[in-house]
Amino acid sequence: MWSDTTMHVQSSTRTPAVLDWLEVLSGIGLVLFIMGHSLFVASVIFGASTFNGMAGFFENTGLAQVGGPIIGLVFLLHFVLAARKIPFRAAQQSVIWKHARMMHHEDTWLWLIQAVTGMLILLMGSIHMWVLLNDLPITAEKSVALLYAGTWLWFYLFFLLFVAMHVAIGVYRAGVKWGYIRRENRARMKKYLYIFAGVLVAIDLVSLIRFYFLSV
Amino acid sequence: MDRMLTINIFRYNPQDPDSKPHMESFYIDETESMTLFIALNRIREEQDPSLQFDFCCRAGICGQCGMVINGRPNLACKTKTKDLPSQITLLPLPFFKLIGDLSVDTGTWFREMNTHIESWIHTSKEFDPEAEEERMDNELAEQIYELDRCVECGCCLAACGTARMREDFLGAVALNRIARFILDPRDEREEKDYFEIIGNDQGIFGCMGLLGCEDVCPKNLPLQDQLGFLRRKMGFFALKDLKRGKKKTC
Ligand code: SF4
Ligand code: SF4
Ligand code: FES
Numbered sequence: 482m483w484s485d486t487t488m489h490v491q492s493s494t495r496t497p498a499v500l501d502w503l504e505v506l507s508g509i510g511l512v513l514f515i516m517g518h519s520l521f522v523a524s525v526i527f528g529a530s531t532f533n534g535m536a537g538f539f540e541n542t543g544l545a546q547v548g549g550p551i552i553g554l555v556f557l558l559h560f561v562l563a564a565r566k567i568p569f570r571a572a573q574q575s576v577i578w579k580h581a582r583m584m585h586h587e588d589t590w591l592w593l594i595q596a597v598t599g600m601l602i603l604l605m606g607s608i609h610m611w612v613l614l615n616d617l618p619i620t621a622e623k624s625v626a627l628l629y630a631g632t633w634l635w636f637y638l639f640f641l642l643f644v645a646m647h648v649a650i651g652v653y654r655a656g657v658k659w660g661y662i663r664r665e666n667r668a669r670m671k672k673y674l675y676i677f678a679g680v681l682v683a684i685d686l687v688s689l690i691r692f693y694f695l696s697v
Numbered sequence: 698m699d700r701m702l703t704i705n706i707f708r709y710n711p712q713d714p715d716s717k718p719h720m721e722s723f724y725i726d727e728t729e730s731m732t733l734f735i736a737l738n739r740i741r742e743e744q745d746p747s748l749q750f751d752f753c754c755r756a757g758i759c760g761q762c763g764m765v766i767n768g769r770p771n772l773a774c775k776t777k778t779k780d781l782p783s784q785i786t787l788l789p790l791p792f793f794k795l796i797g798d799l800s801v802d803t804g805t806w807f808r809e810m811n812t813h814i815e816s817w818i819h820t821s822k823e824f825d826p827e828a829e830e831e832r833m834d835n836e837l838a839e840q841i842y843e844l845d846r847c848v849e850c851g852c853c854l855a856a857c858g859t860a861r862m863r864e865d866f867l868g869a870v871a872l873n874r875i876a877r878f879i880l881d882p883r884d885e886r887e888e889k890d891y892f893e894i895i896g897n898d899q900g901i902f903g904c905m906g907l908l909g910c911e912d913v914c915p916k917n918l919p920l921q922d923q924l925g926f927l928r929r930k931m932g933f934f935a936l937k938d939l940k941r942g943k944k945k946t947c
Pocket of ligand 2: 853856857858860868869903906907911924
């Protein structure tokens with residue numbers, strides 16, 4: 482049976498496509514943000530005053546106060562969109578878990594890692610933003626003090642690892658899904674992305690170590 | 698070549714109320730150029746005539762002998778025992794209805810899928826049995842043939858995390874078939890017709906890009922490339938359509 486589609490029906494059938502677009506676009510935006518963020522934090526390598534200068538710039542221009550909450554919203558949006566595919570029901574969870582163990586298949590594991598790190602990042606990212614944005618201005622001195630308090634050093638070590646993994650796997654999988662990573666370049670691209678993740682971790686680690694030994 | 702193989706096989710007969718799912722081990726001496734097809738037939742002939750499994754062509758053409766071999770879905774007739782360790786575990790393909798032991802019903806699912814995606818050439822031209830067949834560019838014919846090599850074994854579905862979690866997912870096999878009709882100039886369906894079938898979470902937007910399908914397909918079909926092509930095509934179609942819809946309303 483054929484009938485002319487009405488506007489209402491049309492818009493509902495386009496929804497999955499639009500949501501898929503939003504998922505990948507918000508993801509790309511967040512990847513760019515994370516890279517910029519890592520570079521900003523890395524300014525501490527040149528000393529506390531460089532870092533404080535950068536932080537001051539972001540705050541004086543209002544970028545931190547306005548940008549922070551916006552990034553938070555994009556994070557949330559990205560999570561909600563991606564969560565459409567995450568198995569929340571116990572039956573599905575047990576199926577995918579058994580499936581991954583049965584298959585010994587790298588890409589299936591990568592997806593599981595991405596789903597798990599995604600949820601952890603949402604939690605840890607919220608804590609991180611809450612702590613920092615509630616105590617503006619951001620200064621190297623306060624960051625150092627934080628790292629020495631309680632288990633915050635461990636928190637940040639794991640946080641940066643999870644973020645790097647999630648970002649690299651996410652870029653890889655977006656490339657695969659949208660057909661930019663193809664059969665012929667898949668192995669090469671995967672290698673590049675592991676390198677990308679490594680570089681991201683390295684930059685963050687160097688910053689963290691620099692903070693830790695910063696004399697302020 | 699004097700290996701003794703241990704083949705652990707899933708046993709269960711849903712027809713028999715006394716039957717319980719369990720694993721059973723069979724021991725068999727490996728012979729030259731042995732495939733799992735040969736091994737299973739020898740077990741059935743020499744050790745247990747009640748063992749159920751499907752075969753037809755023993756040459757990777759009928760797609761009947763798909764099963765999970767040491768964790769990976771594959772065709773038993775194409776799998777040489779020399780490429781496997783001496784401990785071999787065989788399970789029926791998940792996702793499909795179990796008939797018994799290693800035998801599953803792939804036919805019902807494939808029939809439904811083919812009906813759902815209308816897996817035939819849609820044309821308004823009257824068929825003339827007398828007329829010479831229309832000519833097609835050789836390169837294009839080869840491209841279509843490449844996607845038509847699918848033997849409907851179901852391995853890609855059994856390997857797909859999405860299909861395992863969501864029963865209504867069409868899977869790489871159906872998406873690949875749609876890609877084949879998109880290529881075919883004789884099919885008069887337009888982008889919007891294809892979008893109706895696969896432009897949703899049951900179709901291309903449900904695919905999570907886990908590439909289980911790509912990595913197990915025994916016929917080595919270019920599934921990954923088709924999935925990427927379709928997502929872009931359907932994604933951009935939705936955007937264009939959205940713009941058109943906006944224009945119409947204002
Ligand atoms: S696409 Fe490959 S794995 Fe899937 S049914 Fe066809 S031949 Fe089998
Ligand atoms: S790439 Fe898509 S179709 Fe293939 S196994 Fe993954 S989710 Fe399934
Ligand atoms: S028996 Fe036909 S494909 Fe294996």
